Amino acid sequence: MKQYTTSQILFALIKIRQFALARELFDEMLGTGVRVDEYVYTAGIRAYCETNNLDGAKDLLARMESKGINGSAVPYNVLMYGFCKNNRVHEAVEVKNGMVERGVTTDEVTYRTLVYGFCRTDELEMALETTDDMLRLGFVPSEASCSIILDGLRKRGHVEEAFRLAWHLGELGMVPNLFASNALMDKLCKDGRFSEAERLFTGMENRGLQPNEVTYAILIHSLCKRGMMNDALHMFDRMREKGIRVTAYPYNSLINGYCQCDDFDQAWRFLREMVEKGLSPNAASYSPLIAGLCRKGDTGSAVELHNEMDRNGVSGNIYTLTALINCFCKDRNMDEAARLFDKMIDSSIVPNEVTFNVMIEGYCRAGNIRKAFQLYDQMVDRGLTPDNYTYRSMISVLCLTLGALKAKEFVDDLENNCAVLNGFSLTALLHGLCKEGRLTETYHVWNVMGAQGVKLDLISFTAIMNAALKQNDNEKVSMLIREMEEKGLKPDIVFHTCMIDAHSKEANIAQALNCWDNMIADGCPPNVITYTVLINNLCRSGHLSSAEILCKEMLGGRFLPNSFTYNCFLDYLATEGELEKAKVLHAAMLEGCLANTVTFNTLIKGFCKVGQIQEAIDLMQKITESGFFPDCISYSTIINELCKMGDTNKAFGLWNEMLYKGLKPDIVAYNILIRWCSIHGEFDKGLGIYSDMFKNGVQPNWDTYRALFIGASLMIRCKINQSLNSCFI
Numbered sequence: 001m002k003q004y005t006t007s008q009i010l011f012a013l014i015k016i017r018q019f020a021l022a023r024e025l026f027d028e029m030l031g032t033g034v035r036v037d038e039y040v041y042t043a044g045i046r047a048y049c050e051t052n053n054l055d056g057a058k059d060l061l062a063r064m065e066s067k068g069i070n071g072s073a074v075p076y077n078v079l080m081y082g083f084c085k086n087n088r089v090h091e092a093v094e095v096k097n098g099m100v101e102r103g104v105t106t107d108e109v110t111y112r113t114l115v116y117g118f119c120r121t122d123e124l125e126m127a128l129e130t131t132d133d134m135l136r137l138g139f140v141p142s143e144a145s146c147s148i149i150l151d152g153l154r155k156r157g158h159v160e161e162a163f164r165l166a167w168h169l170g171e172l173g174m175v176p177n178l179f180a181s182n183a184l185m186d187k188l189c190k191d192g193r194f195s196e197a198e199r200l201f202t203g204m205e206n207r208g209l210q211p212n213e214v215t216y217a218i219l220i221h222s223l224c225k226r227g228m229m230n231d232a233l234h235m236f237d238r239m240r241e242k243g244i245r246v247t248a249y250p251y252n253s254l255i256n257g258y259c260q261c262d263d264f265d266q267a268w269r270f271l272r273e274m275v276e277k278g279l280s281p282n283a284a285s286y287s288p289l290i291a292g293l294c295r296k297g298d299t300g301s302a303v304e305l306h307n308e309m310d311r312n313g314v315s316g317n318i319y320t321l322t323a324l325i326n327c328f329c330k331d332r333n334m335d336e337a338a339r340l341f342d343k344m345i346d347s348s349i350v351p352n353e354v355t356f357n358v359m360i361e362g363y364c365r366a367g368n369i370r371k372a373f374q375l376y377d378q379m380v381d382r383g384l385t386p387d388n389y390t391y392r393s394m395i396s397v398l399c400l401t402l403g404a405l406k407a408k409e410f411v412d413d414l415e416n417n418c419a420v421l422n423g424f425s426l427t428a429l430l431h432g433l434c435k436e437g438r439l440t441e442t443y444h445v446w447n448v449m450g451a452q453g454v455k456l457d458l459i460s461f462t463a464i465m466n467a468a469l470k471q472n473d474n475e476k477v478s479m480l481i482r483e484m485e486e487k488g489l490k491p492d493i494v495f496h497t498c499m500i501d502a503h504s505k506e507a508n509i510a511q512a513l514n515c516w517d518n519m520i521a522d523g524c525p526p527n528v529i530t531y532t533v534l535i536n537n538l539c540r541s542g543h544l545s546s547a548e549i550l551c552k553e554m555l556g557g558r559f560l561p562n563s564f565t566y567n568c569f570l571d572y573l574a575t576e577g578e579l580e581k582a583k584v585l586h587a588a589m590l591e592g593c594l595a596n597t598v599t600f601n602t603l604i605k606g607f608c609k610v611g612q613i614q615e616a617i618d619l620m621q622k623i624t625e626s627g628f629f630p631d632c633i634s635y636s637t638i639i640n641e642l643c644k645m646g647d648t649n650k651a652f653g654l655w656n657e658m659l660y661k662g663l664k665p666d667i668v669a670y671n672i673l674i675r676w677c678s679i680h681g682e683f684d685k686g687l688g689i690y691s692d693m694f695k696n697g698v699q700p701n702w703d704t705y706r707a708l709f710i711g712a713s714l715m716i717r718c719k720i721n722q723s724l725n726s727c728f729i
Contacts, residue, residue: 045057054079081116093114213247227257322355325340325362389424461483496519531554597630600630635669648682665693674690674704
């Protein structure tokens, strides 16, 4: 009777988790010689395990075995669980192996316990192997363990094994928990395995695991990313029909998807619907619309939407601000781009490589090489790695401002520092060298590109062919044509136009017309650019009648002359001093809506050439009256002529007017004023202009330094003369 009562007390203590008391009672039972059976030993083993005396529990199991008690799997499973719970899974495996050796039959709990232990120690391969053993033996693993395995495999990128296990479990009527299923579905979608994700979704529904808002958000995001907007909308409607709570995430996916498809009306509709439903849009809601509007070129609407974000207390993220910065850069509004860039840093949003590349490219487009290199250095200092998008912009601006040789020095430095330049970067250098006619360096870069396996395209062939023609390198031209034929590159309209332009610029009209015939034979009919190029060079070489015939041919054909075409004739008349005819032509262009600032500048240049400065100034005033705006060239042309006549005061008056109107002088404008200040003995004024030039980020070139050298020389000579005169006096 006592034995029965003591055992009951022991089991009761275990049940209420008083393991320390249970262990004391069990030890007392052993000490008093009470006969103990398997059930009591099992309770004692558990009490020892729960009080972290695993070695004592192991000794108890050994004692039970030595007493010849033929136990079931239960006491072994309890000890194994104790080891697994304390991350001693390999000792649990030893217990399992001991069971098998003693002929004790393992059961489902044995394997579940081992899977649990391997999951705790993150030994997923062993957990998966043990699960496979269970399935072969007909045992069913626990949902908790399988969910842990699936999630672990997903995190390690073993999606194939995870999906295979999930599918096998589904065939057994088991479904992993919702968290693991959603996580696996998300990983499958991110890896582009959409059919498997959809099968997993269907399997969940069929087996009674109800998808939640996360499940639908994952699938809607996947469909939107693939541009399957009708399917995404259907899934969104299905979600709402089932009464599942709709969060901001599916709305954000739909907004992003419609923006990617350039359907901004639908994107706007979902943004407004979010607000109507009481959901608060976040940065991910606004960013796609802002980026889309920027891509569309609608800067005003993008800025307005960004202001709405600020009013609603939504902080812009790196993607929103980079998109907006890119928008300003494309509009050449670098002041606003810089303001937003600084605001980003002040808001503790760290610019990434894309942000820096956008800013650097913007400054490069604006010709502000000093700012571009400052940002380049700042990018490197922050531990960011410039890439070929960075390099290409830097190479292009160096070619445009300091010359192709400076760009080549930059490339050589990059290669010495083990930077790998791709075809885009090398092509930018190739074009810069070609433009300056540096054939030796061009051929070197050409060979480097070929050695690196860079596929040379038709654009590259066109550039180097044009350079070879400028240098009259007929042998190279013939070699390039053969190489093009070998590579199967068929000349296009751009190639033919470049050939016609190169020959006609050299007054080799016969060869240019021969190229024209070849173009027709190749099935490339001339377009308005081809006509205009040949007309322009015919005018410049004095073949006005031939140019007029081509213009009439255009009027009778499918391509009508445009403002550039007519400006060729206008330029010829202005250059030849036939200003009355030029004024008549320009009046006709104005009437036909073909005049623009360029055509006005052509006429201004003509008046300046014959010394009619006041007429040129009056004409510049008429630009605004005609609905256009004078540009830097308009002012520079007149300033140059005023300086030439010695009227630097009036020239500076126009210069200040230009600055007041917000026009930014370019390198040519600065050089004009510095040069004439130097020549007229106003070297201090020239230095002041040079200082302003540097502050505004315009990089000096060889002409700048030559002008300053002239001014310094004249000033020194003047001082020497003054010293000599004072000596004689």
